[in-house]
Amino acid sequence: MAQQTNNFSNWISQQIEADTTFTLSDAVRSPSRSRLAEGIFPTRKDEEWRYTPLGQILESSPDMDSRSAVTPEFINKLKDAMPQAHTLVFINGQYSENFSDNQTHLENAGLRISRFSQLNSTQLQMVEETILNAALTDDNIFQHITLGLAQNGLFIELAQNVDTQTTLHIIHISSAQGDTSFTNPVQVVRCGENSHLKMVEQFTSLGQAAVITVPASYIQMDKGAGLVHYKIGIENNETNHVSNTSVRVAESGTYQSHQYLLGSKLTRSNLEVSFTGPDGHAVLRGIYLGDENQHLDMRTYMDHAHPHCSSDQHFRGILNGHARGVFNGMVLVRKDAQKTDAQQTNKNLLLSRDARVDTKPQLEIFADDVKCAHGATIGELDPDALFYLQSRGIGKKDAALMLTRAFAAEISQEIELISLQDYLQDKIAASLNEIVNASI
């Protein structure tokens, strides 16, 4: 990495100087601030960043002067995806009392949701401990931006043995007009022993202004806990989104992640999952769907340090136009992680000549009694399958649409929340419809 001065790092320095009101203590912030003070951003020469075009971010000096009004209609459409859920709405990083559901009944149910500004000292300690424990292997500058500039955040606590029937739906809306805006939501999740939770994080934009979104999530699951974690990105074509998620799964815990990158100028999603005890399970799923000049970058780091854990990853990309996809998945099986079962699959469908994908599934194994497999494919629509459908009377466009939808559906059909599955399949179908209509 090389020192550069750019608008964005200058802007970050100004924010740090101007700031007085951070919730997090120096223990958490100092390391991040020192990193930020160096002002070092990765360049295309850094192996891990050589595919990711950061230019637009680095040229930005975010400034939010005006914003569009978020209407109830806009919110309701988003809520349709999860009509039964408990909804929390953040607009340009600010919690919206108006649009969020009342919280009291959730506390009774053993689920407690607090903003950082509301934390008592015990909670604050838990938050900071979780963040410090969850240091990312990929020590990238963006998580330091998130933490170093964090003014607020969300803390989700689930008491032990609580099996919440309610799904949490966390909606992040950017509604900036004009200049580039910036948000850096921090989220800390603690799942107590044998507790179970489903949560949906959704990132969306109102209007077409440029946005830099730099979220970070720190998740800690205690023994036997289960978390199903959905992340949906449907942002405008000017949004640059770089997210870091760190998950620690204790003995017999089960973590499921479903990521849908369906819209933005650039998204880079970095997901790290580590087992901190035996018998844990992780299921990681994802779809990245890009058109035009979009860049979608899906990264996973699966750390097996304990025996008898399993991880199963399946990510699929559909790229059209000049869009570019990246899948970079590392599975690390450490010496003591005997009887590990780790699977990783990445399949990509290129719908145009200029679309491209770089896939790099990696497996590093230091234990001897393990079952591991990984594989990646890049292909076009199968002409034999197209012909088969056509030979039955189905038009070429419809046939192409059926096949691309089917390609995505093999992932999305695993979404257990049916309303969410429908919502996402409709979104995917709408994008594919546009793509297929324009290209065939």
Add this chain to the structure above:
Amino acid sequence: MLSIKNLQVSVEDKPILKGLNLEVKAGEIHAIMGPNGSGKSTLAHVLSGREGYRVDAGTAYYKGLNLLEMAPEIRAREGMFLAFQYPIEIPGVNNTSFLKKALNEIRKHNGEEELDAIDFLSLIKKQMNLVEMKENLLRRPVNQGFSGGEKKRNEILQMAVLNPTLAILDETDSGLDIDALRIVAGGVNKLRSADNAFVVITHYQRLLDYIVPDFVHVLSDGQIIKSGTKELALELEERGYDWLVDKAETQA
């Protein structure tokens, strides 16, 4: 119904069909036999519009339409059907919804009303009994994980549902056990009428005991070198193709 004249087709600059003639009328069943690699599947594919074949000469008319200029889906909507020699698997596409979509595209093309889910289900249940296919196969993706015989039955099920005017069966009997063979043949015989026609490609005279053809043709090296009635099939079974092929070569 189908009129093929002097059809010459090549694949990757290699001539495969070398002047093929065939006339099929409504109500007829034609069997095409011939050695491996003689061009039988090529003929079936060209007639149904698969890409990758170059027509160098000749014509093919179906119901008076210039077949070779039509998109594959239009041929299907006009009542053509190909039962594939090697039906492919289509992951993620549900067998039932695929077939419903296909049927409704054909009905739309013919100015008929589309079938709703309930009417379609009752139709498909009826036709499944015809081919004695297990119901769970309907809920699976098209042909995915089907056994060889199940794939062939699925082809016949599709044929029964789409009810084509001209069906080309490319070695539908290969890979079928005796019972399945009888069932598939029974399906064809039930669909058979004065208004439709079948072209049955096969290597085995056995099938023709069940589906009795009006004509038997021998396709060899891209040409039909002999046509006859069902007795020709018996003769081929006994004597193989060599005597015919040698004769054709001496004639050429």
